[in-house]
Amino acid sequence: MSISNAxxxxxxxxxxxxxxxxxxxxxxxxxxxxTTVLWTSKADFERHGxxxxxxxxxxxxxxxxxxLRLDRQQRAAVRxxxxxxxxxxxxxxxxxRPVSQATTSRYLGMLPDNQAQARSMPHADVIRLVxxxxxxxxxxxxxxxxxxxxxxxxxxxADDYSxxxxxxxxxxxxxxxxxARFTYGATADTTFDVMAKAGTQDWxxxxxxxxxxxxxxxxxxxxxxxxxxxxxxxxxxxxxxMKLFKDCLGGPYRYWTGSQYVAALEWTGNGMxxxxxxxxxxxxxxxxxxxxxxxxxxxxxxxxxKWAAAVSPFLVSLGAQSGxxxxxxxxxxxxxxxxxxxxxxTGLPSVSKRVFQDxx
Amino acid sequence: xxxxxxxxxxxxxxxxxxxAVVLGIYLLARGPSDSDYxxxxxxxxxxxxxxxxxxxxxxxxxxxxxxxxxxxxEGLVVEGITGDAVVAPMVRHIQEPASVLGGIAExxxxxxxxxxxxGPLAGxxxxxxxxxxxxxxxxxxxxxxxxxxxLRLRFSINDGEATVDDRIPMRASVCTGxxxxxxxxxxxxxxAEMRSxxx
Numbered sequence: 430m431s432i433s434n435a436x437x438x439x440x441x442x443x444x445x446x447x448x449x450x451x452x453x454x455x456x457x458x459x460x461x462x463x464t465t466v467l468w469t470s471k472a473d474f475e476r477h478g479x480x481x482x483x484x485x486x487x488x489x490x491x492x493x494x495x496x497l498r499l500d501r502q503q504r505a506a507v508r509x510x511x512x513x514x515x516x517x518x519x520x521x522x523x524x525x526r527p528v529s530q531a532t533t534s535r536y537l538g539m540l541p542d543n544q545a546q547a548r549s550m551p552h553a554d555v556i557r558l559v560x561x562x563x564x565x566x567x568x569x570x571x572x573x574x575x576x577x578x579x580x581x582x583x584x585x586x587a588d589d590y591s592x593x594x595x596x597x598x599x600x601x602x603x604x605x606x607x608x609a610r611f612t613y614g615a616t617a618d619t620t621f622d623v624m625a626k627a628g629t630q631d632w633x634x635x636x637x638x639x640x641x642x643x644x645x646x647x648x649x650x651x652x653x654x655x656x657x658x659x660x661x662x663x664x665x666x667x668x669x670x671m672k673l674f675k676d677c678l679g680g681p682y683r684y685w686t687g688s689q690y691v692a693a694l695e696w697t698g699n700g701m702x703x704x705x706x707x708x709x710x711x712x713x714x715x716x717x718x719x720x721x722x723x724x725x726x727x728x729x730x731x732x733x734x735k736w737a738a739a740v741s742p743f744l745v746s747l748g749a750q751s752g753x754x755x756x757x758x759x760x761x762x763x764x765x766x767x768x769x770x771x772x773x774x775t776g777l778p779s780v781s782k783r784v785f786q787d788x789x
Numbered sequence: 790x791x792x793x794x795x796x797x798x799x800x801x802x803x804x805x806x807x808x809a810v811v812l813g814i815y816l817l818a819r820g821p822s823d824s825d826y827x828x829x830x831x832x833x834x835x836x837x838x839x840x841x842x843x844x845x846x847x848x849x850x851x852x853x854x855x856x857x858x859x860x861x862x863e864g865l866v867v868e869g870i871t872g873d874a875v876v877a878p879m880v881r882h883i884q885e886p887a888s889v890l891g892g893i894a895e896x897x898x899x900x901x902x903x904x905x906x907x908g909p910l911a912g913x914x915x916x917x918x919x920x921x922x923x924x925x926x927x928x929x930x931x932x933x934x935x936x937x938x939x940l941r942l943r944f945s946i947n948d949g950e951a952t953v954d955d956r957i958p959m960r961a962s963v964c965t966g967x968x969x970x971x972x973x974x975x976x977x978x979x980x981a982e983m984r985s986x987x988x
Contacts, residue, residue, distance in 0.1 A: 545829075715883065715921075718848050718891025719901060723973045725836040725980060726892065729987025732829065755832070755987040762980070767897045777851060777889065779833045779959065 443535040446555045447493040449520055456491025457560045461521040463583050464495050466503050467532075469510035469642065470695045471590055471667055477502050479586040497535065510695075511616060511641030512538030513547075517585060519673065519688065520558045525581070527673055527688040529558040532623040532636035542730065543641075546753040549733065550620065551636040581677040588672040588689065594701050595619070595693070595740035597751045598662040598759075601709050601785045602652040605764035608725075609655075609786070611662050611757075614647035617696035618756040620733075621666075621740075622747040625690035632745050638692050640666065641756075648700030653762075659707045661736075662700060668742035669694045691745045709785045710774050716781065717772040725762045726771060726778070729755045734782040759784055821943055821952040827852050834960040834986055835892035836936075836979045838972035845928045845963045846898070848890035849940065851883070852922040854915055862913045862944045863952070865926070869938025874930040874963070876937055879907035882920040890925040892961070928963050933975040936962040 449460040465482040468474055481503070487493045497514060499507060507514045514535045522528040533556060536547035547553060597619055600611040617640050625635035652658040673688040675681075720726060731752035739749035751757055763769040769788050773781020827850055837845045854860045865878040883889060888902055898904070907925065915922055928936060940957040964975035 714888050715851070718889055719893050719898075720835070720891045721837060721839075721893035721897035722969070723838050723976070724892050725834075725976070725983055727834045727983045727986050729832045729834075731831055758987050760984065767899070768893070768901070771891060777848065778891075779831055779850075780829070 443497045443514065443537055445495045445497060445516055445518070445533070445535065447487070447495065447518055448555050448557045449487045449491045449493070449560050450557065452559060452561050456487075456489075458487055458489045458491055460487045460491065460560050461485075461525070462487060462493055463519040463521070465517040465585050466497060466499060466507075467515040467517055467585075467638070467692075468694075469506045469515065471669075473502070473506050474587050479584050482584050484583065507537060509642055510639070511543070511643070512536060513543075513639040513641050515638040515692075517671075517690070518556050518558065519583070520560045522560055527583075527627060527686050528560055530625050530627075530635050530688060530690065531556045531558055532625070532638055532690065532692060534620070534637065534639040536639075540754075542754045546639075546733070550639065581675040583673060583675045583686070585671045585673055587669050589670045589743065590694070591668045591670070591742040592665055592697060593668055593740045593742045594663040595621070595666050595747075595749050596661045596736045597664050597749065598650070598757060599707055599783065600650040600652050600658065600660055600662065600759070601707070602655055602658040603709075603786050604656040604788045605766045605769060606653065606655075606761060606786060606788070607764050608653040608760065608762035609658075610649050610651050610653070610760045612647050612649040612760075613662060613664060613700070613751065613757055614644060614696075614698075616643040616754075616756045617641050618754045619666075619693070619696070619749050619751040621693035621749050623690055623692040624745045624747060625688070628687040632691075635690055640693050640696055642695050644696065644698045646698065648698065650700070650702045657705075659705050659709055660702045661706050662702055664701070665697045665699045666740070667694045667697050668692065668740070670743050691743050691747065693747070709787075710783070712770065712772045712785070712787055716774070716776055717770050718777055720761075720763055720769045720771060722765045722767055723763060724769070725760070727758065727760045728779065728784070729758045731757060731759070732775075732780065732782050761786060821954040824953045824955050826855070826944075826953055827942065827955050830957050830959070832958040832987060834962070834983050836962040836964065836976055836983065837892045837894060838964045838966070838969060838976050839894035840896070840969055840972060841931060841965050841967060843894045843896045845892070845894050846890045846904075847892050847926050847928060847961045849924045849926060849957060849959060850942075851889065852915070852924055854917045854919070856917055858946050859914060859916045859948070860944050860946055861948070862910050862942070864911055864943045865924075866941040866943060866954075867937045868941065870935075871937065871962070872930050872932030872935025874928055874935035874937060877927045878910040879925050879927055880910050880913050880922055881907045882915070883923045884920050889923045926961070928961060930963060931965065933966070934962055934964050934979060936960065
């Protein structure tokens, strides 16, 4: 169902399937699981406060199917993000402590490109999380957990924001190219890693969120007339550090549980290229196609290419991948030399993850 | 009527017969199934200026059969012909390393690619053990701009076990003139269209 046409209250827009296992891979029945549909802009936090969460329990086979029933404000936030809902899932241990978390996106719209992209999202099918096994005194611990989880309200809230430039594309020109351009937007199209940690643990990958809000203008790298140009296109995004708090009956209130994550929140625009930061990979004949004088070539979307450590907000490195929708475009117009090569790293330029140019 | 052929049974048999005929007509009419067998293919657009009478060659795809399959190419359906374009598919097995066609007029090819190594598409069979197959087209025409808006590659798998259509969202525009400079001028409107393509 397209959320654009949906009523404010009605059937669920998507179902998030969750499976909780113990450390030995056995199903964990009755595990407490918190799900949260995340806001998609800083303005959402300022207008509506913290994102809304719901606590559930897994069934006898350790599974849970959570229908995403969006209220009016959540629906508007998801619509502004191109019909992508970003969702956090947290599992609590037998003592009521958050022990495992994941973040994913569900596409609720009707565009086939985006539906295909959604199938490659982290945790696209079932979110599998591990809850360490309770050993001795299971009954006591579980009743403690029941008490902890039922007497406290758990919620994510924004702790800090950060504006950072993240890589969203690249452009390569060797020579005799009259026009070359990599365009991103005016609707964003990037899936960012989400990194999470609990207590003193190291940051670890917890999934991804998809950013697809629209701005007035696109950003681009333009290399017409240049030679030996191998630039990354970076654009600015807002990132958020989220912390998991709890309010308990009789206190404490807004008590930080130790869990946190860092994720992209929204594209804020502005393009910035970094000089010759990239290297052109060597040219394989089988991935190379020649183009004659004054020819032109355009590709209006691309297979997802992932840039590791594309951005580091809050000293945490996040990878990013862009390019599945027609919001990303690459163009070449060649000069008068008789042959110009376009080549890819994983195939011909029409199917490759990355596109390079070489003029013999 | 007593016995096996009473009125109800005859009516039921008639209904089943009609249903079978309708199903058969449907199966015959629906044609090959859509697929992404050789994909995913991204929307691309190539434009090539050339002088009148100088054919243009455009590379389309590299084809590889999937494990356990023998693929037989049946035909290439050209969609959205513009101008008076005549689009002729051509294929060859490529032994790596070998250059493949991009978008180039015959007069610019030099000796880089031997056009005599290409053959007709229909009837070419290949399996995973064979060298990859390069699919390209030869475009000829006389109108200032001619070409196509998309392609459908029709093929069968394992001797007709399945007949499949793979849509290739590729556009090609050839611009002609009596001189190359005139051909480049013919391409100006296409240049503007390509810059707004997709966004």
